[in-house]
Amino acid sequence: MYDNLIPNLFKTEYSKIITVLCNYFSIRDIEIAEDIAAETFLLASETWGLKGIPPNPKAWLYTVAKNKTIDYIRKNNVYDKIISNKQSKSLDNYYEIEWSDEKIKDSQLKMIFILCNPINAIESQIILVLKILGGFGIEEIATTFLTTKENINKKIFRAKKRIKEAKIDLEHIDSKLITERLNSVLISIYLLFNEGYYSKTKDFEIQKSLCLEAMRLCILLIENKSTNEPETNALLSLMCFHSSRFEARQNELNEIILYENQNKNLWNKELIDKGNYYLIESAKGNQITKFHLEASIAYWHCTKLESSNKWENILTLYNKLLQIEYSPVAALNRTFALFKVKGAKEAIVEAEKLKLSDYLYFSLLGYLYSFDNKEKAIFNYKLALNIAKKENDRQVIKKYLTVLNSTKNEN
Structure with missing residues (x-):
């Protein structure tokens, strides 16, 4: 139990500690919050191995993080007073650091909108989300993007620098900014999921972790009234449908199993049911987005019964998707749907036109x-x-x- 406890807690609690502390520090001091979180887990690994696991490990972590924060402020106040001749910070706010579920969720939600800032490239946004909100290590992120740890560290440094220069703290994330930036956030989560689902890495566990992290962030958005929009539900529906076939997409050698050859008994019915639920929820708005269309396509792919009607619906949806937003991948997938409806000859004619x-x-x-x-x-x-x-x-x-x-x- 002990061997897996701290790594598992790191994945779930590391980001919570950072995001809550960033409510009390400025976003410009995010490294301080990260250092306190890292020191908290280091102390846990040293202490629990000697004295045993505490009755409530999460509460222990939160208490230690709060105490380390107060210690940091005290030391910093001494430095400011003696060396810099600055006014000391009040400790009152730090004594009352709140770790309620509501506070944690609110802090994480705001942090998503801080990290998914259009001033950074999409890849940099995803890397920051993985590092700060997902608790992914530098090596894991480097493996995901098939690059070096040094390159990832450079990207993180530059992306953080731009965010600090933007001078937007968690307290500045209001309904207006959320509305303006929601689409950018959804695209970042969508691409994060794709990094896992269509992963370049061979590591199956990392692939699943990326998909699960994207779904966790999307659920966080749905649980908040200000971000529980039809397109948010459509995105989660899409991810549920895709994830339902995760176990059937690869064999024991990590080779991709094409849709035609997948064992449908391995499809996850619970995730398919959730996909259906969120697809229905997504229909409550007046707008049809790319997420709605892709979720609808994924719905039909999760229909086990093969029929011409199934593939005719998929083809129609791909036609609509390409009108909203063209992409080579969607065009390629449409060609396969065309093959299922019209046959190989007509599909070849369309495929040759793509020249990919x-x-x-x-x-x-x-x-x-x-x-x-x-x-x-x-x-x-x-x-x-x-x-x-x-x-x-x-x-x-x-x-x-x-x-x-x-x-x-x-x-």
């Missing part, structure tokens, strides 16, 4: 051509193999090539 350079594009062309032109199918799969970087993706492509070459030789 991604390995998924050539893999789809390989699949479509495999029905009546083995030579072109092999040619496209080989192009996909040359482009694919992840070894598990390459293994899947090689399997298709092996099957095609064997059937070609038989003919």
Whole structure:
């Protein structure tokens, strides 16, 4: 129990300590809050191993964090008085640091809007969210983005600097700013989820952690009246539907299992039901967003019964999605839906028009051509193999090539 307790508490409580303390410090002093949180967990690892786990570990962490904060202010006041000749800070506010569930949720919600500031690039926003709100380590984040720890540290430093220069503290996050920035926050959460679901990393646990963190943040938004909007519910619905198929998407070798070949018995019914609930909630507004359409597409993908009606609905939804916001991925997925409705020949015509350079594009062309032109199918799969970087993706492509070459030789 002890071996996993502190790492698990770090994931859930580290960000709570930082965000609550940032209500008392300025956002410009966020490193102080991070240091206090880190020192609190260091003391926990040293003390609990010797004296045993306290009856209420969370309360112990909060008490230690508060005491360390007061110690810091006292020492800083002495320095200000003797060295800098500045006025000392009152300790009254720090004696009354509040750790109620309401205060923690409110602090975390405001911190989301601080970190998802458009002054930083989307990738930097996600990195800050993972580090400060998700309790992810630098190594985990570096693994996620297939880069070095040094590069991640540089991005965090620059992103924090811009946020400090913006001079927006948690107390400044009001309804007006929330309304203005909600869409940016939702996009950041959406992209965070995609980092996990379509992950570049081979680490399955990190992939799931990224998806779960995105869902946790979205639930935090839904639990607050000011951010419980139809598009927020649509995004959570989308993530629930996608996550329901998580266990069926990869085999024991971490190879991607295509939708057609997934074991539907592994789909998570509870998450599908939640996806349905939030999809219904999302319909209470007057606006249809990309999240509504993607959630509706995901709903149909979670329908086990195969029928032409299913794929006709998916195709229609992709047509609407591309009108709202074009993306190569959506166009590629639409081509597969077109294949299911109209057949390979018509889908190939549309696919060839896309002229993409991604390995998924050539893999789809390989699949479509495999029905009546083995030579072109092999040619496209080989192009996909040359482009694919992840070894598990390459293994899947090689399997298709092996099957095609064997059937070609038989003919």
